[in-house]
Amino acid sequence: GTDTIYTTLVWNLLFMVYYSDWQQIMRNEVNNRLGDRAPVVADKHHLHCVMAFIYETIRWRNAGIMGAPHMTFSDTILG
Incomplete structure (x- = not known):
């Protein structure tokens, strides 16, 4: 819990310090x-950058004890 x-x-705060440009965004x-x-x-449905940052932090630094590492299978190019 x-x-x-x-x-x-804590990881979100550390990443905001390290990526200060994202903090401003x-x-x-x-x-x-x-x-x-x-x-x-x-409001979370309208705060796309904030939610992306939070989800990315959870992906990078999973706080769960049994969190398995994960990665993409291939590069994705949009546009």
Whole structure:
């Protein structure tokens, strides 16, 4: 329970420090989408960069004890 939540939050904070450009991108997205109001769960569908960052952190640093490493099978090119 709390161990995995804590570990995931710490990794998110560490990655935000390391990738400061993404920190600014996410901050701008939150400010543009939410303005001065507090976020609610339904907002996650509109905060694409924030959610991508969180999911990528979970993918890179899985906090679960039995989390198996994973990778892509092939490169994907869009566009």
